[in-house]
Amino acid sequence: MEEKVHHLMNRMQKRHFHMRTQWYGPFLSPVLLVAGFSLLIFGIVILPTPAPGWLCIFVALGILSLVHPPTRRLNIWLAARLDAFYAWYRERHLVTRALLFSLLLAFMAVVMGSVYHFMAPDDWPYTNA
Known part of the structure; x- marks a missing residue:
C-alpha cells in the first residue's frame, strides 16, 4: 500500500503543479486547505463507525500534502504503519x-x-x- 500511496501522490503533485501555473493558481491553495481540513475532520468523526473513516483521513492527508509538504511524509509513514499492522495481523x-x-x-x-x-x-x- 505504501508504494501505491507514493505513486498516487506523485501523480497528484504533478497535476497540482500544472494547475498552479494556470490563472486560478492563487485560489487553489486556500480551497485545498479548506477541503483537506474539512475531510480530515469528517474522517476523524466517522472513524469509530463502520463508515470508511481511514479512507477519508488518507484522502484528506493527500489533499493537504499538495499544499503542505510534510503532510506527504506523514501520509507515506501512516501507509507504512498500516502495511505493518496488516502483516502483523496476518501472522x-x-x-x-x-x-x-x-x-x-x-x-x-x-x-x-x-x-x-x-x-x-x-x-x-x-x-x-
Whole structure:
C-alpha cells in the first residue's frame, strides 16, 4: 500500500503543479486547505463507525500534502504503519484474529448504540422519553 500511496501522490503533485501555473493558481491553495481540513475532520468523526473513516483521513492527508509538504511524509509513514499492522495481523493465529475482529465489532456496536441512545430524538423507538 505504501508504494501505491507514493505513486498516487506523485501523480497528484504533478497535476497540482500544472494547475498552479494556470490563472486560478492563487485560489487553489486556500480551497485545498479548506477541503483537506474539512475531510480530515469528517474522517476523524466517522472513524469509530463502520463508515470508511481511514479512507477519508488518507484522502484528506493527500489533499493537504499538495499544499503542505510534510503532510506527504506523514501520509507515506501512516501507509507504512498500516502495511505493518496488516502483516502483523496476518501472522496471528486464526482464533486470535477472530477474537480481535469480534472485539472490533463489539466496540463498533457500543459506539453506534451509544450514539443512538444519547443523540436520537425522544420519540424514536428504544429511547428513554
